[in-house]
Amino acid sequence: MNRRRSTIAEIAARAGVSIPTVSRVLNNRPDVAPATRERVERVIREAGYVRSRVANALRRGSSGIIDLVVPDLDSPYYFEIIRGVEEVLERTELRMALSTTHDESRRERQWLRQVIEGATDGAILVLAQGQSERLDELRRHRIPFVVVDHRGELGPDVPSVGATNWAGGRAATEYLLSLGHRRIAIIAGWPNLRCSQDRIAGYRAALEEAGLPIDPELIRPGEFRQQTGYDQTCALLALPQPPTAIFAGSDLQAMGVYAALRAHGLRVPDDVSVVGFDDVPIATMVSPALTTIRQPLAEMGRMATTMLLRLIAGEPLDSMRIELATSLVVRESCAPPPSPDR
Amino acid sequence: MNRRRSTIAEIAARAGVSIPTVSRVLNNRPDVAPATRERVERVIREAGYVRSRVANALRRGSSGIIDLVVPDLDSPYYFEIIRGVEEVLERTELRMALSTTHDESRRERQWLRQVIEGATDGAILVLAQGQSERLDELRRHRIPFVVVDHRGELGPDVPSVGATNWAGGRAATEYLLSLGHRRIAIIAGWPNLRCSQDRIAGYRAALEEAGLPIDPELIRPGEFRQQTGYDQTCALLALPQPPTAIFAGSDLQAMGVYAALRAHGLRVPDDVSVVGFDDVPIATMVSPALTTIRQPLAEMGRMATTMLLRLIAGEPLDSMRIELATSLVVRESCAPPPSPDR
Numbered sequence: 001m002n003r004r005r006s007t008i009a010e011i012a013a014r015a016g017v018s019i020p021t022v023s024r025v026l027n028n029r030p031d032v033a034p035a036t037r038e039r040v041e042r043v044i045r046e047a048g049y050v051r052s053r054v055a056n057a058l059r060r061g062s063s064g065i066i067d068l069v070v071p072d073l074d075s076p077y078y079f080e081i082i083r084g085v086e087e088v089l090e091r092t093e094l095r096m097a098l099s100t101t102h103d104e105s106r107r108e109r110q111w112l113r114q115v116i117e118g119a120t121d122g123a124i125l126v127l128a129q130g131q132s133e134r135l136d137e138l139r140r141h142r143i144p145f146v147v148v149d150h151r152g153e154l155g156p157d158v159p160s161v162g163a164t165n166w167a168g169g170r171a172a173t174e175y176l177l178s179l180g181h182r183r184i185a186i187i188a189g190w191p192n193l194r195c196s197q198d199r200i201a202g203y204r205a206a207l208e209e210a211g212l213p214i215d216p217e218l219i220r221p222g223e224f225r226q227q228t229g230y231d232q233t234c235a236l237l238a239l240p241q242p243p244t245a246i247f248a249g250s251d252l253q254a255m256g257v258y259a260a261l262r263a264h265g266l267r268v269p270d271d272v273s274v275v276g277f278d279d280v281p282i283a284t285m286v287s288p289a290l291t292t293i294r295q296p297l298a299e300m301g302r303m304a305t306t307m308l309l310r311l312i313a314g315e316p317l318d319s320m321r322i323e324l325a326t327s328l329v330v331r332e333s334c335a336p337p338p339s340p341d342r
Numbered sequence: 343m344n345r346r347r348s349t350i351a352e353i354a355a356r357a358g359v360s361i362p363t364v365s366r367v368l369n370n371r372p373d374v375a376p377a378t379r380e381r382v383e384r385v386i387r388e389a390g391y392v393r394s395r396v397a398n399a400l401r402r403g404s405s406g407i408i409d410l411v412v413p414d415l416d417s418p419y420y421f422e423i424i425r426g427v428e429e430v431l432e433r434t435e436l437r438m439a440l441s442t443t444h445d446e447s448r449r450e451r452q453w454l455r456q457v458i459e460g461a462t463d464g465a466i467l468v469l470a471q472g473q474s475e476r477l478d479e480l481r482r483h484r485i486p487f488v489v490v491d492h493r494g495e496l497g498p499d500v501p502s503v504g505a506t507n508w509a510g511g512r513a514a515t516e517y518l519l520s521l522g523h524r525r526i527a528i529i530a531g532w533p534n535l536r537c538s539q540d541r542i543a544g545y546r547a548a549l550e551e552a553g554l555p556i557d558p559e560l561i562r563p564g565e566f567r568q569q570t571g572y573d574q575t576c577a578l579l580a581l582p583q584p585p586t587a588i589f590a591g592s593d594l595q596a597m598g599v600y601a602a603l604r605a606h607g608l609r610v611p612d613d614v615s616v617v618g619f620d621d622v623p624i625a626t627m628v629s630p631a632l633t634t635i636r637q638p639l640a641e642m643g644r645m646a647t648t649m650l651l652r653l654i655a656g657e658p659l660d661s662m663r664i665e666l667a668t669s670l671v672v673r674e675s676c677a678p679p680p681s682p683d684r
Contacts, residue, residue: 064456064460065407065437065439067437073421073424073425073428074425074623076418076421076623079415079418079421082415082440083415083416086415086440086441086442090441090442090449090452093456095407095409095439095440095441095456095460096439096440096441097407097437097438097439097440098424098428098437098438098439098440099428099432099437099438100428100432107432110432114406114435114437118406118437226626226627252627255627255628258628258629259627259629259631262629262630281416281418282624282627284568285568285594285597285601285624285628286597286600286627286628286629287600287601287604287628288604289601
C-alpha cells in the first residue's frame with residue numbers, strides 16, 4: 001500500500017524538523033514544542049503515515065489487537081483510563097479489545113485464556129487488587145504488558161503507571177488548612193490499599209507540619225463509592241465536635257458527602273468545605289462545582305499505552321515505574337470555616 | 343476441549359428445565375422467570391459451557407472479535423451502551439474491539455479499513471449522524487452489523503435498536519402537568535435530529551391534550567451538553583414570564599440547568615422543577631437527585647449485541663427495528679409550582 005511508503009525521514013523533511021523530533025512525536029514524548037508537534041502530526045495525517053514499527057509488526061503477523069482489562073465499567077474513573085488508552089491507539093493501526101473481570105477469578109481466567117489463545121500484541125491491566133498470578137501467566141506467554149496501578153500496590157520491577165497519592169493527600173489538606181480549617185476529616189479507601197495509606201500519610205504530614213493533633217475519629221475508611229461518602233459524613237456529623245472540612249477519597253464519595261450534608265441542612269461550602277479526589281467529569285457538573293485533587297487518569301492510560309508500544313517494539317523503557325503528578329483543582333466547594341460565634 | 347462437550351440438552355437436564363428455556367436464556371429473551379434464568383446461568387457457569395454457535399464460529403475460523411464503534415468517549419451515555427454490549431459478550435468467547443470516530447470521516451475510513459482488513463465477526467455501531475455510506479460498505483464486505491440508533495434516524499430495513507422518544511417526551515410533560523405546572527419549557531437536541539423532533543412532538547401532544555397553548559419561546563434547541571442546559575436556562579429566566587418547570591434533553595443538560603438556577607438564586611424543586619433524559623449514573627449522585635426519563639442505554643447495548651449474535655449465527659431476526667421503552671423515574675427534582683402569591 002502506498003501509505004506504507006512514507007518514512008520517518010520523509011516526514012522529517014516535509015515538516016522541516018529533525019528525525020529524532022519525529023520520533024519523539026511518534027512516541028508521545030513531552031519534550032516537543034506544541035507547534036512542532038502539531039506540524040509533524042499534520043504531515044503524518046496528510047501522508048497517511050503508519051508507525052513503521054506497528055506496520056512491521058503487522059507484516060510479522062501481529063494480531064493488530066491491544067488488550068485492555070479493567071475491573072468494571074461502573075465508574076467514570078475507569079472510563080477516563082479507557083479514553084486515554086484509546087487516544088494513543090487511534091494514532092496507530094491497533095484496535096483496543098476491552099474486557100472486564102468484575103473482580104471474579106473465573107472472569108480473569110477466561111480473559112487470560114482469550115488473550116493467550118486469541119492472540120494479542122500486548123495488554124494493559126487496570127488492577128483491582130494485587131493479582132500477581134495473572135502477571136506471571138502473561139510473562140510465561142511472553143505477552144508484553146503494562147499495569148495502570150493507581151493503587152500503588154506493585155513493586156518497581158513491574159512496568160506500571162501510577163499517581164502521586166501522598167502528594168495529593170498533602171495538597172488537599174494544606175489547602176484546607178490555608179483557608180483556616182482545623183478540624184479536617186479524611187474519608188479514604190480501605191486501609192489495606194497502598195493508595196489509601198499514602199493519602200492518609202500525606203494528610204497526617206500536612207497536619208503535623210501545621211502543629212495540629214491527629215484525631216483518629218476524623219480518619220474514615222470505606223469503598224470509593226457514593227454510599228461510603230454518605231455514611232461516613234453522617235458519622236462525622238454525629239461527633240461531639242464535627243469537622244468543618246471533609247476530604248473525600250474519590251469524587252463519587254464526595255457526591256455522597258454533598259448528599260449527607262444537604263440531608264442535614266448544611267450548605268457547601270458555607271457550613272462545610274469538601275475536597276474530592278480524581279477529577280472525573282462529574283466534578284464540574286455538580287453545584288457547587290467540586291474542588292478536587294486531580295488524578296491524571298486519562299494521562300495514565302496514555303502513558304501506559306505509550307510504554308506498551310515501546311515494549312512491543314522491543315525498545316527499552318526509561319523507567320519501569322512511572323508516577324504522574326496529582327494536582328489541586330480549586331472550584332467552588334471550599335471556603336473558610338464558619339466563624340464559631342455564628 | 344472438555345468445556346465444549348456440554349450441550350444445551352445436558353444443561354436443560356442439569357437445571358431441570360426444558361431445552362427451549364435454555365435457548366431463551368442463551369438468547370437473552372425477556373420471557374424467562376428470574377429464578378429460572380439464574381438457575382440456568384449457574385449451571386452454564388459451572389459446566390463451563392460455551393454457546394455452541396460461537397464455538398462453531400470459532401472452529402470455522404472466526405476472528406473472535408466483535409467491533410463496537412462509538413462517536414466519542416466523552417459522555418456517560420456512550421459508556422452505558424458499552425457496558426450493555428460487554429455484559430452480553432462476557433458470556434461468550436468473543437472479545438469487544440472498541441473504537442471511536444470523533445465524528446471525523448478520516449477516523450471512520452480508518453475504522454472501516456481496520457475492521458475489513460483486520461477481520462471481525464460483526465459490528466455494532468452507535469451512530470453520530472446518519473452515516474449510511476459506512477453501512478453500505480459493511481454490507482458489501484458481508485460483515486453483519488446492528489446499529490444502536492438512539493436518534494431514530496434509520497429506516498425499518500436496517501437492523502437497529504432505539505428508544506421510544508415520543509413516549510418519553512410525553513411522559514415527562516404529563517408528569518409536570520400533573521404537579522400543576524402550566525409554563526413548562528423543553529430543552530432539546532438540534533431540530534434536525536429525529537429524537538429531538540419526536541420528544542418535542544410528545545411534549546406538544548401532552549400540552550395539547552391538557553388544552554394548553556404551545557409557546558415557541560419555551561422550546562429551546564442545542565447540544566446534549568451541560569453548557570446548552572446552562573445557556574438556555576439563562577435565556578428562559580430572562581423571559582417576561584419564565585417557566586416553572588424545565589424538561590432537559592439529557593441528564594448532562596439538566597446539570598447545566600441546575601447550575602444556572604443556582605447562579606440565579608433559585609432552588610430545585612422549590613422554585614423550578616427539572617426533569618432530565620437518559621438516567622445516567624450522575625442522576626442519582628446530584629442533590630437533589632434528578633427526576634428523569636430513563637432511556638435504557640445498557641439494555642439497548644445488550645439487545646443490539648444479542649441481535650448481532652443471531653445475525654452472525656445466520657439466524658433470522660424477529661424484527662429489524664426494535665424500540666425499547668423509556669420510562670419516568672421520579673426522584674427529588676420536581677414539586678408543584680410555587681404559589682403565585684408568594
